[in-house]
Amino acid sequence: MYNVKLYNNIAQEGLNQLDNKYVVNEDIEQPDAILVRSANLHDINYNPELKAIARAGAGVNNIDIDTCTTKGIAVFNTPGANSNAVKELVFAGLLLASRDIYHGMEWVKQEANNPDLSKLVEKQKKHYAGNELMGKSLGVIGCGAIGVQVANLALRFGMEVHGYDPYMSIDAAWNLSRYVQHETNIEDIYRKCDFITLHIPMNDSTKNTINKESIAHMKDGVKIINFARGGLVNDQDMKEALDFGKVGFYVTDFPSNLLASHPKVAAIPHLGASTEESEINCAVKACQEIKDYLENGNITNSVNLPNASMPFNSPVRICIIHKNIPKMISQITNCLVDNANIDNLLNKSKKDIAYTMLDLDTEISQATLDAIDNIDGVYRVLHYQK
Incomplete structure (x- = not known):
């Protein structure tokens, strides 16, 4: 079950993208993701479960991007939807x-x-x-x-x-x-x-x-x-x-x-994207982005992480948000060498930040996940099961 907190009204057509695996409302205290339009998020409490923030619109001035990045939180927007x-x-x-x-x-x-x-x-x-x-x-x-x-x-x-x-x-x-x-x-x-x-x-x-x-x-x-x-x-x-x-x-x-x-x-009183069609398009796109990220680790239209996606056909997937520095991939794979075979691997970077996706043939232990998380330069490790 995924918890999604609303900070603004989001068009129902967008929320309909989130099925019965999602609890979505304004009162959630420990969200896995946040959906926002114009609300100021600079002073929010970044709870440990928060993995993603999706802005139903293009501008992200209302979000503290730097803090989100160092906490391993993906920030999405919806360019082109409006x-x-x-x-x-x-x-x-x-x-x-x-x-x-x-x-x-x-x-x-x-x-x-x-x-x-x-x-x-x-x-x-x-x-x-x-x-x-x-x-x-x-x-x-x-x-x-x-x-x-x-x-x-x-x-x-x-x-x-x-x-x-x-x-x-x-x-x-x-x-x-x-x-x-x-x-x-x-x-x-x-x-x-x-x-x-x-x-x-x-x-x-x-x-x-x-x-x-x-x-x-x-x-x-x-x-x-x-x-x-x-x-x-x-x-x-x-x-x-x-x-x-x-x-x-x-x-x-x-x-x-x-x-x-x-x-x-x-x-004009900020009417640029204020049409029914635009609000629906932005809501649908934002919800699709966080759904694909929370369920599969795929990234589309992130402002702080690189776009990265691949089919999820293996039993287990781990995704790592880390600094874009030498030897990170070898350190990550060394943690897996005695635990699982890597079926597929994708590494993408965006300036100083990198994102590595690994599909594995079997489940791995919490100790292995912790070992990867403890590598210097790793911001977050995400774990997915098919």
């Missing part, structure tokens, strides 16, 4: 930035009771005239699951699209249209593009990506779209750029007190 929802809202943002729909609608509401409204409309509409997207240049910073979809769709709008991502995955590269111009320097995005949209994670290296210095390299009147993370944009620098007209319009999914009421800002 990408269509965000992509669609990005294009709503592009249209809001290019056509002054927002202020035009506000004016209509103010004049709703005016008997001459239909006549006034014809005179007033010139104040909200904008520009078309066709023929304009769009810079996509970050070509992951969402950025690729935005870039490809922008081509269908007749835009000239430039993409920047020094860490683009092979899958993303395959999915990105060959008509998207690949930029190797982010300053070329700033210099060339009429619109810039952000699709990068928030971390120490990306915080304040859009600031006074980067804005200075941009075209006058550039429109900036941010449906990624609020901290990617320095709000004070953005306000100054908007006040002086360097930035023509800013659309953000992360309202701040400083910018929410600015006339050149469309602040």
Whole structure:
């Protein structure tokens, strides 16, 4: 039986992935796994049984990744599960930035009771005239699951699209249209593009990506779209750029007190992934990830451990989370040499962390498991029976 603790409401379609081997609720005190959306987990109690945390969404800023890694806890997210929802809202943002729909609608509401409204409309509409997207240049910073979809769709709008991502995955590269111009320097995005949209994670290296210095390299009147993370944009620098007209319009999914009421800002209440379809997709994916990990030791979409999976056809499987250092495999297998034959072995690494999966032909003793666990550099040993 596996205990799964909920920290947020998770779509029932996702929870349905967990069968009668699972107890799932908000009150579990010693969970094997955690399912979360936006709740802050930085100060939680990491009980000894906790093996996995799955975030039903892409961003994991609400999880202490470093602590989880040293405790041998796999952290999963669901990249791409909400990408269509965000992509669609990005294009709503592009249209809001290019056509002054927002202020035009506000004016209509103010004049709703005016008997001459239909006549006034014809005179007033010139104040909200904008520009078309066709023929304009769009810079996509970050070509992951969402950025690729935005870039490809922008081509269908007749835009000239430039993409920047020094860490683009092979899958993303395959999915990105060959008509998207690949930029190797982010300053070329700033210099060339009429619109810039952000699709990068928030971390120490990306915080304040859009600031006074980067804005200075941009075209006058550039429109900036941010449906990624609020901290990617320095709000004070953005306000100054908007006040002086360097930035023509800013659309953000992360309202701040400083910018929410600015006339050149469309602040949206974090609706990027807030669709029924997106929440279901994220929930299903998150539950499938922890189920495969708890039952088989297979890893898909972990942010702190390497992806690793293989068919589980042997009686016993052990999986070891350990430092990515020399001689670890030999030390692990030496513990097994007099106890079991290894039917299959897989070793994967992700920076300083490695994950080793071993399928064995027979059960091994707790003493053998303890011997592996006591190897210097081992964070955790997981034991599975078919």
